[in-house]
Every structure is written in C-alpha cells, then in structure tokens.
Amino acid sequence: MRATVLLALSLAYPLVVYWALGRFEPRWLALLLFALALLRAVATRQAVWLVAAAGAGLLALLATLFNDALPLKLYPALVNVVMLGVFATSLVFPPSAIERIARLSEPDLPAHGVAYTRRVTQVWCGFFVVNGTLAFATALWASDRVWALYNGLLAYALIGLLFAGEWLVRQRVKAAHRHG
Template sequence: MLAKRALSVAGGLAIIGWPFAVWLALSYPELHMLLPALALCFVLRLCALRGKTGALSHAFKGLAVAGALLTVASLWLRELQLLLWYPVVVNMVMLALFGGSLWSRQSVIERLARWREGDLSPAGVRYTRRVTQVWCLFFLFNGGVALFTCLAGNIHWWTLWNGMIGYLLMGALFTGEWLIRQRVKRRDE
C-alpha cells in the first residue's frame, strides 16, 4: 500500500513538475540529466495505475506513456523541443475524454458525481452535463494556448502558461464549480 502511494506521489510530481524540469533542461544544458528522472517518474505513474480500470484511468495511463515517450524521444533524438508538446497532448486527451462522454449515457462529471454522491436528480444530471461542457471549453482553450506557446518557441512563456497560469485557471475552475455546486445543492434540497 505504501509503495503504491509512493508511486502515485512520484507520478503526480512528474506531472506538476514537468514544466519546470523542461524549462531547466532547455535553459541549462548541464541539467539534461533531469530527463531520465522525469521519464522514470512517468513509468512509476504508469505502475501506480496498473490494475485500475475506467475511462479516466485509461486516459491517465496513456498520458503517462506519452510523457515517458516524449522524454525518451527527446533524449534519443537530441531534440528537446519535443518536451514542450506534453501539455498539448494532455489537453487533447482530456478534451476527447470529456467531450466523448457527452455522447454517452453518462458524462465524466456525472460518473464522478454518482461515485461521490450516489443517485442524482434530473437537475443534477443536467448540471453535471453542463459542467462537463465547461471543462471541454477549458481544455480547448488551455490546449490552444499550450499549442501557441509551443509554436512561439519562447520557453519563458511556455513555462509561465504551462507551469503556473494553466494550473491557476484549473484551480479557479475547480473552486468556482465547487462553490456553484454547493449553492445548487442547497437550492434543490
């Protein structure tokens, strides 16, 4: 249990630390040694997800593989610019996952809500569908800006957006949605 927890933490740190490790590796050539450690963190993340099922778990496994492959390819091809594309891949995968769920019986957010809350009212189902749509717009916007920062080739802009601003916007969306959800739940009760 402790080993699995440590694997999850290492994988989480790889995701959060990715922009800063990439910035360091691109800005300071002597720090390219960070890249094998990053690839290892992604492999550890994949190991931590072993045995988990469901659409989110499969997406996270795919992202761990993508992170490891981009890191190894960057080292092998000596083309560190490949590292910049990971946030674009993350946003594309999440957009596909959330957007695709809008055509299924339950959206991603509805599944998560049912897992936490149990049964949902028809108003709750409509609300979770709307929240899924909002997340799709977020992934589209965030991925578009991440793509722009890759194409612009400015590592400082890339790091600022993908290492701070994108996370702050995601946190604001999580917080805002949670506050709205509390109000909606009180109104429906």
C-alpha cells in the first residue's frame, strides 16, 4: 500500500509541480520534492535511492535558496541520470539490471537469455539518455506546460511503448529458441 502511494506521488510529481507553480512559491514546493525523495529512499532502503534523495535534496536546497522553479523541474532529469547509472553499472558489473529482473521469474536463465537481457539493458540505457536529455531540455527551454506534458505524460507513454515493444520482441526471441 505504502509503495503504491509513493509510486503514484512520484508519477504525479510533474503534474503537481505544474499545478502548484502559479499558486505557491518554488521554495515551498521544494519541501514536496525533498519529502518525496526522502520517502522513496527510506521506503526502498536502496543505495541508489539514497543517492537520488541526496540529489533531490540539493535541488530542493537550490529551489529554496533562490526561490526558483528550475531546480524543481530538473528532478525528472535527475531520476533518469540515476537510472542510467544503475543500468550502465550493471553492464560493467554483471548481472545486468534486466537479467536480475528476469531471474526473479526464471532463475535458470539460459545463455541466450542472458545475452538478450544484456541487450535490453543497453536499450534501456539509451532510453534513459534520450529521456533524460528531453527532461533536461524541457526544464531549461520549454514552457512549464510543455515541461509538465512531456515529463508528466509523454515520458510515461514512451516507457509504456518500450515495455510493450520489448515484450513483443521477447516473445519472438523465446519462440525462435524453442523451435530452433
């Protein structure tokens, strides 16, 4: 239940910030950012989210000191950088992030499955680079509305498309290895 609420708050962050920007000073919204990141770090107790919480804390501090919305809008880019770091590190120090996930349901993953999950991890790294770049660009150069639209809707749609596309490819790869 707590994880679901935290996920919903995380997903809604860009839309909440967009809604609140005209109503509250950025320094007050910084509390939301820091609280969200801290809750995620405490709830998951994973080092990666502690790093993200520290980054969010720095962004929140900057938003508070300068009473500026830009640091608040940089949070989605920060999340992409953190996820890129996790996925890229797993390529250097296997098993890959996707292999770890795959082994939860298929502990005896065959060699071709390991190779496939490594490639999928590389694809996700590419996604985090592109998505993070767009999140960064919309924070710097787009209107608040475009920023919220991309980071609060379009980025999630792209994630969904990547999940769906990968699932379709995975079904074909599995079928090819069953028959081949």
